[in-house]
Amino acid sequence: MALTEPLARDMAGLARAQHAEVVSWRRHLHRNAELSFKEFDSADFLERELRRIDGLAIERPTPTSLVARLRGALPGRVLAIRADIDALPIQDQKTCDYASTRPGAMHACGHDGHAAMLLGAARLLAQLREQLPGEVRFFFQHAEEQHPGGAQQMVDAGVMNGVDRIIAAHVMSTVDTGRITVLDGPAFASSDRFVLRVQGRGGHAANPDRCVDPIWIGAQIVANLQAIVARNTDAHDALIVSVTRFVAGTAFNVIPDGAELWGSVRCFDPGVREAVPGRIERIARGIAEAHGATIALDYVHGYRPVVNDPAVAGALREAARLALPEVPLHAMRPLPNSEDFSAFTVGTPGAYALIGARSAAKRIEHPHHHPLFDFDEDALEHGVRLFAAAPFVLNQPA
Numbered sequence: 001m002a003l004t005e006p007l008a009r010d011m012a013g014l015a016r017a018q019h020a021e022v023v024s025w026r027r028h029l030h031r032n033a034e035l036s037f038k039e040f041d042s043a044d045f046l047e048r049e050l051r052r053i054d055g056l057a058i059e060r061p062t063p064t065s066l067v068a069r070l071r072g073a074l075p076g077r078v079l080a081i082r083a084d085i086d087a088l089p090i091q092d093q094k095t096c097d098y099a100s101t102r103p104g105a106m107h108a109c110g111h112d113g114h115a116a117m118l119l120g121a122a123r124l125l126a127q128l129r130e131q132l133p134g135e136v137r138f139f140f141q142h143a144e145e146q147h148p149g150g151a152q153q154m155v156d157a158g159v160m161n162g163v164d165r166i167i168a169a170h171v172m173s174t175v176d177t178g179r180i181t182v183l184d185g186p187a188f189a190s191s192d193r194f195v196l197r198v199q200g201r202g203g204h205a206a207n208p209d210r211c212v213d214p215i216w217i218g219a220q221i222v223a224n225l226q227a228i229v230a231r232n233t234d235a236h237d238a239l240i241v242s243v244t245r246f247v248a249g250t251a252f253n254v255i256p257d258g259a260e261l262w263g264s265v266r267c268f269d270p271g272v273r274e275a276v277p278g279r280i281e282r283i284a285r286g287i288a289e290a291h292g293a294t295i296a297l298d299y300v301h302g303y304r305p306v307v308n309d310p311a312v313a314g315a316l317r318e319a320a321r322l323a324l325p326e327v328p329l330h331a332m333r334p335l336p337n338s339e340d341f342s343a344f345t346v347g348t349p350g351a352y353a354l355i356g357a358r359s360a361a362k363r364i365e366h367p368h369h370h371p372l373f374d375f376d377e378d379a380l381e382h383g384v385r386l387f388a389a390a391p392f393v394l395n396q397p398a
């Protein structure tokens with residue numbers, strides 16, 4: 001069945017009726033925040049709640065992730081909907097009654113909300129099973145916040161077998177509640193990292209002429225790496241190359257032997273991304289050789305960019321327009337943050353939505369990853385309705 005106005009109204013009614021429970025799920029997860037790869041209690045809680053819903057087949061592809069499947073009564077495609085469930089190593093500084101009770105672990109990015117929204121959508125869709133086309137797989141993913149990420153582990157466990165499309169969403173404490181964004185193309189940047197060692201020759205600070213100074217050489221490398229952004233990259237492509245740590249030396253009067261630089265590289269285009277390690281190596285080696293030093297580069301690829309498939313993104317916007325007529329679609333720029341959702345979209349088209357969850361009136365405005373982070377729980381209902389509406393647009397038989 002297609003997403004008609006009466007069906008959208010039914011969904012809105014069901015979502016409203018269960019809203020208090022979705023909020024209570026979110027608060028339970030928030031109080032019991034768990035770090036990446038250690039979401040044991042969270043996964044147990046979600047499994048318990050999923051088992052109360054009729055018609056779901058539930059699996060644990062990894063120790064702390066869950067996949068629940070719901071087969072609709074009508075023919076159609078297979079849609080996966082993903083929520084991440086992990087918290088961050090931050091001490092919660094909120095004083096509300098749902099603040100984290102786990103020292104040093106806090107849901108400071110809203111993943112508790114994502115899990116609650118997906119659970120709410122699963123329950124809502126189970127009630128609409130007779131009208132539901134195809135199959136929906138609910139992915140509760142562990143460890144989004146920590147490289148190498150839980151998404152790749154779930155993919156390796158085979159969760160994408162038979163999936164035609166995949167979607168996800170993030171609550172945004174930087175965008176007002178009542179706005180939804182689904183971008184075409186890039187949504188989140190890739191995030192890679194490097195360690196660069198500069199090997200010189202140390203000695204007395206009084207005799208720099210008898211040394212090969214790795215700090216002076218390292219400083220020139222730091223400055224020259226910006227040529228990759230300013231002189232090697234098309235002006236229409238965004239790229240960030242940042243040296244984020246520079247360690248060398250032990251004393252006022254000693255030139256050290258070596259220096260170690262750490263850095264972060266972010267961009268939206270796979271081609272741009274591929275070119276960066278070689279450029280870093282060439283610039284660093286050239287400068288080092290000119291001054292008698294050597295370098296060693298250790299470059300680690302992190303999460304790929306999240307790039308929305310235009311057809312899936314268009315269908316998700318259509319679902320939002322039909323299911324959430326009171327929530328206007330909102331234009332935004334892609335975010336320079338990264339997301340391991342990209343692991344699911346290698347070979348499967350997907351799209352990622354951003355759901356506004358800031359409220360100045362409720363004084364909910366702290367940025368993500370802040371020790372006072374919170375999000376407006378009214379946004380949970382928007383997420384539930386978007387997730388519940390999506391299969392009625394995306395799962396229609398080809």
Ligand code: NI
Nearest residue numbers: 109110111170
């Ligand atoms: Ni997040």
